[in-house]
Amino acid sequence: MLIDNYNRKIDYLRVSVTQRCNFRCQYCMPEKPFEWIPKEDLLSYEQMFKFIKVAISNGIKKIRITGGEPLVRDDLDKFISMINEYAPSIDLGLTTNGYLLKSQAKKLKEAGLKRINISLDSLERETFWYLTKKDVLSKVLEGIDEAIKVGIKVKINSVVLKKINENEILSLYEFAKQRDIQIRFIEYMENEMAYNQLKTLTSQEILNIISTKYSFETVENSVNSAAKLYEDNQGYVFGIIEPYDDSFCSTCNRIRLSAEGDLIPCLYYEDSINIKESISSKKDLENVLFKVVQNRPEKNKWTKNNLQLESSKENISSRAFYYTGG
Ligand code: SAM
Numbered sequence: 035m036l037i038d039n040y041n042r043k044i045d046y047l048r049v050s051v052t053q054r055c056n057f058r059c060q061y062c063m064p065e066k067p068f069e070w071i072p073k074e075d076l077l078s079y080e081q082m083f084k085f086i087k088v089a090i091s092n093g094i095k096k097i098r099i100t101g102g103e104p105l106v107r108d109d110l111d112k113f114i115s116m117i118n119e120y121a122p123s124i125d126l127g128l129t130t131n132g133y134l135l136k137s138q139a140k141k142l143k144e145a146g147l148k149r150i151n152i153s154l155d156s157l158e159r160e161t162f163w164y165l166t167k168k169d170v171l172s173k174v175l176e177g178i179d180e181a182i183k184v185g186i187k188v189k190i191n192s193v194v195l196k197k198i199n200e201n202e203i204l205s206l207y208e209f210a211k212q213r214d215i216q217i218r219f220i221e222y223m224e225n226e227m228a229y230n231q232l233k234t235l236t237s238q239e240i241l242n243i244i245s246t247k248y249s250f251e252t253v254e255n256s257v258n259s260a261a262k263l264y265e266d267n268q269g270y271v272f273g274i275i276e277p278y279d280d281s282f283c284s285t286c287n288r289i290r291l292s293a294e295g296d297l298i299p300c301l302y303y304e305d306s307i308n309i310k311e312s313i314s315s316k317k318d319l320e321n322v323l324f325k326v327v328q329n330r331p332e333k334n335k336w337t338k339n340n341l342q343l344e345s346s347k348e349n350i351s352s353r354a355f356y357y358t359g360g
């Protein structure tokens with residue numbers, strides 16, 4: 035079992051299969067061209083799988099494939115099959131922008147994928163285009179419907195930004211509610227790769243907007259979910275992810291493997307240990323895993339206090355989300 039120095043049990047591994055992406059979301063990736071890590075420096079699926087087997091034998095119960103955009107890497111369904119056939123009880127999920135989902139949903143389901151979180155920040159074509167730099171809202175909506183149709187459990191993730199999509203909270207909420215899928219609103223986490231004028235809407239502001247139309251109560255046992263969950267008066271459950279709140283870290287149960295093999299103890303900080311040199315030895319991989327778990331800090335530095343102030347260097351992480359996988 036993996037327990038860190040703050041007595042948190044680690045049973046969730048996020049695996050990024052690529053840094054590359056077909057979108058340029060303003061809160062995640064710079065628009066101007068920049069250099070990707072060369073393909074030959076990425077871990078192969080076989081190398082990732084070797085680490086995953088070690089992680090599972092030490093207590094990992096949930097795995098989420100992420101990126102960059104994971105669906106741009108070839109043969110993702112084969113990788114999912116490898117994991118699913120080895121450990122069918124693993125809670126196996128994927129986070130995607132949904133653009134390539136319509137054509138891939140069926141084979142991902144057949145490969146054993148159980149859950150998909152799809153990022154959707156706007157239902158308005160112009161805003162979607164502005165935020166992602168890609169005019170493909172209708173394709174993403176088709177991808178969402180296809181994933182639901184083939185029977186994968188779908189959630190929607192929406193990052194909420196002041197003056198950009200704050201006016202769409204209720205329409206996003208109702209879009210998800212009509213399809214009986216959970217939506218999680220995410221507070222924007224400042225980072226150096228993002229466009230620097232963005233400001234998050236706080237969880238309280240999000241709840242205030244929802245409360246203009248729906249009453250709701252906190253769901254008490256939402257421990258181990260990154261989101262705080264709420265249930266409205268019609269029984270619909272939605273979530274808010276609050277990295278600026280202490281409970282985000284106190285219940286954090288996850289570590290992350292980057293596409294080039296960095297095992298990352300915390301989303302915020304620069305620390306990591308690369309697993310490549312340990313890949314041929316189960317014992318060595320186990321040592322890296324335990325070391326990274328022991329290195330997990332108590333908290334990130336996205337704090338509510340900082341959020342009240344104008345952006346200071348203090349609360350901007352240098353970590354790219356397209357590298358850590360979010
Ligand atoms: N490309 C896929 C996608 O967008 O769903 C997977 C990778 S993306 C890095 C994973 C998640 O991180 C997405 O839900 C995205 O909205 C979120 N994310 C990226 N940058 C963020 C930021 N600065 N603050 C909050 N969430 C962010």
Ligand code: SF4
Nearest residue numbers: 055057059062102131
């Ligand atoms: Fe790509 Fe996802 Fe980052 Fe958007 S959030 S740029 S879709 S990796």
